[in-house]
Amino acid sequence: MTASIATNQTILVVGGGIAGMTAALEAAECGKQVILAEKTPTLGGRTSLLYRYFPKMCHPTCGLEINLKRIRGNPNVRVMTMTEVAAVSGSRGDYSVTLKIRPRYVNENCTACGDCGKAVAAEVPNVANYGLDKTKAAYLPHGMAYPQRYVIDPSIVGTPEGEKAKAACKVGAVDLGMQEETVELKVGSVVWATGWRPYDANKIQPYGYDRYANVITSLEFERLADPRGPTGGKLLRPGDGKEAKNIAFIQCAGSRDENHLRHCSRICCMATLKQTQYVREALGDEGKSTVYYIDIRAIDRFEDFYQNVQKDPTVSFVKSKVARIAENDQNGNPVLHGVDTEGYQRYATEHDLVVLAVGMEPEVTGVKLPDDILLDSSNFIEGSKSGGMFGAGSAASPLDVNRAVQSATAASLKAIQVIHKTAATEAAI
Amino acid sequence: MTTANQNAVARYKNSFLKEVEANVEDGHMVKMCMQCGVCAGSCPLGNAWEHSPQKLFMMIRAGKRDEVLKSDSMWMCTSCYNCISRCPRKLPITHIMHGLANYAYRLGIAPQGQPTQGVARMFWDNLAKTGRINELKFAIDLYFKDGLASGMQVVWNMKEDVLGLVKANRLNLLELFSAHECQDKIGIQKMLAKAREIEDRRKGFTQ
Numbered sequence: 001m002t003a004s005i006a007t008n009q010t011i012l013v014v015g016g017g018i019a020g021m022t023a024a025l026e027a028a029e030c031g032k033q034v035i036l037a038e039k040t041p042t043l044g045g046r047t048s049l050l051y052r053y054f055p056k057m058c059h060p061t062c063g064l065e066i067n068l069k070r071i072r073g074n075p076n077v078r079v080m081t082m083t084e085v086a087a088v089s090g091s092r093g094d095y096s097v098t099l100k101i102r103p104r105y106v107n108e109n110c111t112a113c114g115d116c117g118k119a120v121a122a123e124v125p126n127v128a129n130y131g132l133d134k135t136k137a138a139y140l141p142h143g144m145a146y147p148q149r150y151v152i153d154p155s156i157v158g159t160p161e162g163e164k165a166k167a168a169c170k171v172g173a174v175d176l177g178m179q180e181e182t183v184e185l186k187v188g189s190v191v192w193a194t195g196w197r198p199y200d201a202n203k204i205q206p207y208g209y210d211r212y213a214n215v216i217t218s219l220e221f222e223r224l225a226d227p228r229g230p231t232g233g234k235l236l237r238p239g240d241g242k243e244a245k246n247i248a249f250i251q252c253a254g255s256r257d258e259n260h261l262r263h264c265s266r267i268c269c270m271a272t273l274k275q276t277q278y279v280r281e282a283l284g285d286e287g288k289s290t291v292y293y294i295d296i297r298a299i300d301r302f303e304d305f306y307q308n309v310q311k312d313p314t315v316s317f318v319k320s321k322v323a324r325i326a327e328n329d330q331n332g333n334p335v336l337h338g339v340d341t342e343g344y345q346r347y348a349t350e351h352d353l354v355v356l357a358v359g360m361e362p363e364v365t366g367v368k369l370p371d372d373i374l375l376d377s378s379n380f381i382e383g384s385k386s387g388g389m390f391g392a393g394s395a396a397s398p399l400d401v402n403r404a405v406q407s408a409t410a411a412s413l414k415a416i417q418v419i420h421k422t423a424a425t426e427a428a429i
Numbered sequence: 430m431t432t433a434n435q436n437a438v439a440r441y442k443n444s445f446l447k448e449v450e451a452n453v454e455d456g457h458m459v460k461m462c463m464q465c466g467v468c469a470g471s472c473p474l475g476n477a478w479e480h481s482p483q484k485l486f487m488m489i490r491a492g493k494r495d496e497v498l499k500s501d502s503m504w505m506c507t508s509c510y511n512c513i514s515r516c517p518r519k520l521p522i523t524h525i526m527h528g529l530a531n532y533a534y535r536l537g538i539a540p541q542g543q544p545t546q547g548v549a550r551m552f553w554d555n556l557a558k559t560g561r562i563n564e565l566k567f568a569i570d571l572y573f574k575d576g577l578a579s580g581m582q583v584v585w586n587m588k589e590d591v592l593g594l595v596k597a598n599r600l601n602l603l604e605l606f607s608a609h610e611c612q613d614k615i616g617i618q619k620m621l622a623k624a625r626e627i628e629d630r631r632k633g634f635t636q
Contacts, residue, residue: 206471206515252465257517294465323470323515338470344484346475 006185008094009423010035011415013191014085015363017045018401019393019408020193021067026412028076032419035185036071037083037099040127042145043068045195047401049128049142049219051226054274054400055305061144063401068146081147086182088370092388093188093422103178105152105162110173112140112148119168122161124153126230129223132238133230138165138174143228152176189388189418191411192364192373192381196394199254199261199359206324207253207356213239214334215325215354218249218271225278235282237353239332244353245286247279248336250322251293255359263378265398268357269297273306275355276315289315290351292322292336299400318347325354360398390414431537433634438494440633445494452632454528455521462486468512468522478502482512482522485529498533504545506530535634547574557621560611565604 006012009032013024016038024036042048050060071077080101087098106116116138126135128142137153150173156162157176166174201209201217209215214237216224227233237244249272254260273296276289296317298306309315323338334354339346362379369375372384380398381391390396392411393404441448449456462483469481480488480502488497506526513523530546533539539546548571555567573580584591594600611617628634 252517256463258519259515259517294463320470321465321467321517323467339466339475339481339483341464341466341483344469344481346469 006033006035006187008186008188009033009419009426010185010187011189011191011412011419012037012085012095012097012185012187013193013392015039015045015193015195015393015395016043016079016081017193017195017393017404018047018064018067019195019395019404019411020045020191021064021071022405022408023191023193023392023412023415024077025067025070025074026409027416028074029070030416032076032416034077035080035187036077037080037085039082039084040141041081041104041149041151042141042147043071043079043081044142044144044146046219048144049130049222050401051222051229051278052274053402054270055302057274057277060401064144068144071146079147088190088372088389091372091386092384092418093425095187095190095388097185097187097190099183099185101181101183103154103180104149105154105157105176105178106150106173107175107178108147108149108173109171110149110169111171112150113170114140114150115168115170116150116152116165116174119164120156120161121164122153122156122159124155129230130217130220132220132223137161149173188422189390189415191390191392191408191415192369192395193392193408193411194363194381194395196360196398197363197365199265199361201253201356201358203260204254204356207250207322207354208325208327208334209356212325212327212332212334212354213237214244214327214332214352215356217253218268218275218355218357221275221278221355225275225282233282235279235287235353242352243283245283246288246350246352247290248322248334248349248351248354249275249289249291249357250336250354251291251296251357252321253356253358256294261359261361261378263359263380263398264297265359266297266299267360267398267400269293270299270302270305270400272355272357273298273309276309276312280312280314285314287314290349291315291317292320292338293317294319294321320347360394362395364395388418434536434538436633437536443492445492445497446490448494449489449529449532453525453532455524456528458520459486459489459525461518461520463518465517467515467517468520471511471515473509473511474505474507477505482526485526495538497529498536498538499540501540501543503527503529503533504540504543535632557618558610559608559614560617561609563604563608565600565602566608569605 011027011032011034013020013036016036024034028034044064047060048064052059082102082104084100086100089096117136120136120138122137123134124137125131126133137156138150140150162176198217198219223229224231224235235244255265279287279289319341320338322336326335328335333350336349365379372386374382376382381395390411392408396407449459466483469483480500503526508523510523551570556562572583
């Protein structure tokens, strides 16, 4: 792609998760030129790593599939994967952006046949399963990856392993000589759909995520429940591979806490209520979920979902923020200590597995953003001083998939308005 | 019931929370508690408390004045500050516990014979006299608080430590007769008396 293709009537969408895809598509379907830049090798973001959505308990395949089909069919969107924004300068209607494209070492000839993956022996942590297992160093990010094209991990480039991958490819797709590229573009408006990341559970010292194998995060639990995940959908705990039947969920793990994230991450209550139903799905009446909470915030219209889960006899609720977790060294079970607010009883309860409903932190936390961008106290993007850049999805606020899509549509419309104004000014000149 | 207590009851009738806000150190933070229970669960002496801090806060808001002020729970606090460092709302729980204890004591309704209270009183009297703590006198007061016989027993049990401290120049036995004190100890005593007078007036402790 060359700089001449983009003009100041082009919209740059940063981030190819559900919000970024939506923002890009809404603008493209209105006839605007859009560049969709994604940092990882595939679109779909964290949404594609969920097992099911709430409240309908459908699989993300469904929603993403529709968006991927729209992207494939729309010539106005140009998707750039493994691309990061290195710099943005200028103001509303007239931005210069510098994009850095990391090498994939696989070109567009790739048919995703998988021969390179079979040929290579080296393994790397599997990002798609939050590092719970490993994948070959020549890999397809995950089943729903778009583009459906393999990636060669930089660690094997220049080694005999890399040569094996190249030799195995029948279509000449492996190109180990690829270099990092830098592209300069003009764009009129930027939509930041840079998404979120789970709050680092290691920082919640009393919960011992770093010390106890059977304390995991809610995102790791999504992967355990998923048939495409590291355990094939069985709820096997990482400590000893035993099936976890008595599972504790700890809410506000890092959220609503002046020592960690100040904000309520909003999605975690619904995510946990949803995950109790994974336990029921996997184990039936044998499974047992216990939710430790301060208060359940089932974001208004999902109150009925909460009520249905309350009726489920395999799910119980304890109104208490767990104070600390210890480990029973006989069996590796985590033991939860705290005081129950309803009755002020002290408890020390043992579970097979603890799932921390970790909070949402903006992915851009700690990243130097353009001066034009305005952030709130939790680093969510509020907008820009000159009004030409917008936050969308969970980059702008802690949102579930549904609301991220709404937020992205809104941001897209604002970006379209910027482009219309730019076009009108240019026509007048 | 003491006069100060009767006055306080009359002034804040029906709102113990307002009374706490006005008179207890950091009492205005009590309403910030969201009842998560982390303070109670994090307290290393939690088992010894009849009412945990979280429960005390709820009792204050529920107007359970006597149950709170006459309780010995807040006297159990050892100022380890674990609750403050863990509290998701950064409530100064330790300070509020001491504030409640102090307020109950000043009203004259704190539980009698509570050991922490006795030690605190001993420490204060020792300190307020000269502006400096006389460690030797404090130790003797503490060890002999239950009488001569049990005091001698404690001293006997600790004779190695006492001798060690004396040898290392960490304890001067002459302090029993001539303690080191602040230069202007009369000034300090006046200052403390004035502070007391202002507090008494402001909080209605004046008899």
